[in-house]
Amino acid sequence: MFQRLSISIRHNAHIIFLCICWYFISSLASQVTKQVLTVCPLPLFLGEFQFIYTAMLAWCSCFIAYKYQKFYHIFPKGTFPEYYGNAGDSNRMMRKPSKLSSLIISPSRPILQTVLPLGLFQFVGKYFGHTATSLVPVSTVASIKTLSPMFILLLQKLLKISTLKVTLTLTFSLCTLVFGVWIIVQEDNRLPASSSDLRDFSNYGIICAVISMFIFVLQNIYGKTVFTFRSQKDGAQTNSGSSREDSPLPIYEKSNERPAMQNVPKSYDKLTLMIYISLVGFCLSFCWFITLEFPILFKYFLGTDNSVTVIQSFPVSLLLLNGTFHFIQAMITFHLLGEVSTLTYSIANLMKRFAIIAVSWVFIGRRITWLQILGLVLNTLGLFLYERCTSQSKTKIKFRPE
Template sequence: MSVSTTYNTTTKRRNSVHKNLYDQSLFQIPATQKRPDYEIRHYGLDSRNSALQKIQENCIAAKEVLLGYMSKDIQDHLPDVDFKMSLLCLMWYVVSSISSNMSKSILRKFMHPVALTELQFLISAILCLFFASIVNFYQKPMLKKNSIGQMFSNFPDGILPTYLNGDFQTSIIDTFLKPTQFILATVFPLGLFQFIGHITSHKAATLIPISLVHSVKALSPIVTVGYYALIQKKKYNIYTYSTLSFLIFGVMITCWSTHRNSRKSNNERNGLSMLFGLLSAFISMLIFVTQNIFAKEMFAVKHIDHNSILTPTTASREKRLDKITILFYCSCVGFLFTLFPFLTGELIKDKSGFQDLSLHILGLVVIHGIMHFFQAMIAFQLLGMLTSVNYSIANIMKRIVVISVALCWESHVNAGQIIGLLFTLVGLYGYDKFAMTKPKKNKTMMV
């Protein structure tokens, strides 16, 4: 009787606040709740996006605080700043500074500009193929939604091929590595420009100081404006010519001041060698301007009509090439153009490049190739976002940063170089503020 009473009492109390001590579930450790897979996949991406958004909000808030301390007149004369464009240009300047100074260091120990150009084209083609394969791998359905796949999906239009679907055979072997007639017809002139431009630039760097090479290349905006004014009959106002002259004058002062400091150590250099170096730098500048004008329409990103009957694959392949494909086939064409002078010049002569190519120099060449790859990708992106003249101005600013880094690394800065840099910066500001003939929305078009 007592046993039954105890059982009934326990049974009645199971739904009350009192617990049944004979219930085994009370003594089991509760299992942890598993988070859904989609929350795990997107947690890292959401945290990164929130962090980037917070940084952007902080930058805007800091800008508002700084503008609050300035008068209305000063605010009207301040240039419009595009943070994304500025960050992209800053990355371009840093990578270009490393690449340019490393190129000069390599050519001092490895005086084979043709061999360096050939290795540069080879490394660039390998990096393009490797990058396209990595992007294609993360286009698989199971990997497309993770953080790396989402990062590739957020790339601006026109950089990556649109036909990558995760299948290596279909996307890479059958499509990326099989050029069409349209690809060959488009890339062949660019590959020729790359071949002549690299050879002449490296040759000039071995004969004359790097500052003098950049001073000759600084004439590119004037040549660009002259082409559009004389050939295309495009009208520019008087401020365009005056600010460009001001800008080029500052660059020339900086470069010639640097050259004056190095003349004492270069007395043994004969006039013929100096003349040939200047001619090589001038040809390299003309090639740069020609390639800039030729590639402008091809690299400019336009809106894709989603109502078109063409598929994205057909439209991208037939109307506009992506930058990875362009860079890959430009490197391949440049490699083939450089192959004949490389074999005849490096294998026939007594002291070939293979004898001077040590492991240390090979490592520098690989790092230089990687830097050049990133530099080319950023340059292609900027070329599609800016006009030809504006891109030339951005390239002038990049050259100033390269010269400044070289001066701080190798020698002391004199008053003439500082004055030249100030003149150039004033010229850049004047061109950006007063010499624009197009609306501002075209100046900072984002991809």
């Protein structure tokens, strides 16, 4: 058994390393976001910066992938536009004839129709998420986000979408999850003072965290129609013999090929989607930023307002670090999506939340109580049981006789 375990670890060493990097960078990114919003509590401005900075880094990544084939092949197919193709009958890859100015797919009506809802979800979700982070501890925001399975089930029931069958195990897992989150939130938000104003301030942060989580649940449900891999042939099998229909990777269609079925909607490479979603999110939030937060920045930089300002300092280095961390997270996510199954990725993503919660407790420097540990254990148990219910449901559907 130990020998098989050792072989499995060696075989998946790069996946383990990527997950560790993912958890570490995500935890640091959350702490940097908290620091930025502490000294400069402008959630719309931070969202605007992340949108435009992410689009810029994505375009630079496309440029590197276009110039260097080795970088292009690090990521799974569908991450970048298809810059390379087979040279005739040989297996050698050659760069396709294209202009450097067209590194991504040109904007069109179908692309805008695809990314407009996602850009809206990103704008609203980021605003409430950043607002929550500025008001309550990072661990509180991260723990509330782990309630997403419960909201997904509720929305699927309301929208009459096929979902998990409600069983005793599923009900127990959701109750355990809610109870664990409740303990973490209560412990994180114990105030040293008994000021009702401060308590209302903290409660507003919790409400914003719940709204942000709800918005991203809607995004995930809608995003399945955009980011889900669709084989051009029903029941297509991969080289390993397993169906890829449930894979979160998008289909990547060659420009000179037509889909086998006309009713199959076209999907686009992930970097193209990232750039357009970021630009749409930037445009949607621009008017709100100009109206609500730009006057505050204007007065701060010009020093025209002698009254006390909410901005303590303007953290340029932290903003750049924050944007870079968020982009690296996305690139690691793209790589993992092409390397592991949907279920494995889902579990790894949930474990990332626990890493963020644990690291945030360490950064706070406050003594960790046994109730916090109990809440984290209950949270872990609830998510584990939920994933078991999900995997068993998929297994029954897969082997159900026709």
